[in-house]
Amino acid sequence: MPLFNGTLFQIDQKEMMRYAGLSPKVKEFPQDAIDSAIREALALAEPRGIWQILPYDPENGTIGGAHPLTLTGRSILRHLSQAWSVGVLAVTVGEEIEKASDAHFKSGEYLQGLLLDAAATAAVEHLADQVDALIQREAARSGQHTVWRFSPGYGDWPVTQQPDFCRAIGAETIGIHVTDHAMLFPRKSVSAIIGISECSARPAPAKCRACGLMSCPFRNL
Numbered sequence: 314m315p316l317f318n319g320t321l322f323q324i325d326q327k328e329m330m331r332y333a334g335l336s337p338k339v340k341e342f343p344q345d346a347i348d349s350a351i352r353e354a355l356a357l358a359e360p361r362g363i364w365q366i367l368p369y370d371p372e373n374g375t376i377g378g379a380h381p382l383t384l385t386g387r388s389i390l391r392h393l394s395q396a397w398s399v400g401v402l403a404v405t406v407g408e409e410i411e412k413a414s415d416a417h418f419k420s421g422e423y424l425q426g427l428l429l430d431a432a433a434t435a436a437v438e439h440l441a442d443q444v445d446a447l448i449q450r451e452a453a454r455s456g457q458h459t460v461w462r463f464s465p466g467y468g469d470w471p472v473t474q475q476p477d478f479c480r481a482i483g484a485e486t487i488g489i490h491v492t493d494h495a496m497l498f499p500r501k502s503v504s505a506i507i508g509i510s511e512c513s514a515r516p517a518p519a520k521c522r523a524c525g526l527m528s529c530p531f532r533n534l
Contacts, residue, residue: 315364316363318360318362319361319362319444324432324439325435326351329351329428329432332430332431349428350429350431353429357407358407359405359407360404360405360406361404362440362444363404363487364401364402366400367399369397369399369508371395380481385470386468386471388467388470389467392463392468396509396510397511399506399507400445400459401481401507402441402445402462404440405487405499405502408498408500410429410436411500414426433501445507456511457509458509458510458511460510462505464505464506465495472496473495475495476491476495478504479491479497479504489502
C-alpha cells in the first residue's frame with residue numbers, strides 16, 4: 314500500500330477561520346495572531362498518509378482486500394452504488410500540534426490555542442486533498458472516474474465502523490489508532506473512501522449536503 318509523506322507549504326486562512334468559528338470578514342481580528350498560528354502549525358505538522366485501491370462489491374456493499382468489510386448505512390451504499398473499486402485513505406498531521414494547542418489553553422492563551430487547533434484542522438484536510446488527488450490520477454490512468462470522498466460519520470454511515478475501516482486501510486502503519494469511542498488518534502487525522510467506476514464522474518456536491526447533522530458548527534452550504 315502506498316505511503317504518502319506529504320508536504321505543507323501553506324494553510325488556507327479562509328478555511329482556518331471557518332474551523333475556528335470566525336468569519337473571514339471580521340476585519341478587526343488580529344492578523345498577526347492568525348499568521349503566528351499558521352507558522353506554528355507548519356512547524357509542528359508531521360504529515361503522513363496511506364492509501365490503496367481495493368475491490369468493491371456494490372451489491373453487498375463489501376470492500377475486498379486483506380481485511381474485508383461490509384459497509385452499513387444507506388448514504389454510503391448509495392454513494393458507492395456504481396463503484397466496482399474504491400480508494401481508501403488515511404492521513405494525519407501528528408499529535409504535536411494538538412499538544413501545543415492544549416498547552417496554549419492550559420496557559421490561558423485561549424486565542425492562540427483556538428487558532429492553532431483550527432490551523433491543524435485545515436492542514437489535515439489539505440493533506441487529505443493531496444492524497445485524494447493521487448487516487449484520482451491513479452483511476453484516470455485506466456479511464457475510470459471517482460466520486461468525492463466520504464468518511465465514517467458522514468450521513469448515516471456509523472462512526473462505529475471506524476475501527477474496522479482503519480484496519481482495512483492499514484492506518485496503524487502511519488500511527489493512526491482508533492479510541493474506544495471510535496474516534497481517531499491523533500485527533501487531527503482523517504480517514505475516507507472514494508468510489509471508482511467507469512461511469513462519468515458526477516459533480517461533487519457540497520459534502521455537508523450529504524450529512525444530516527444540521528446542528529454541526531462547521532456546516533458549510
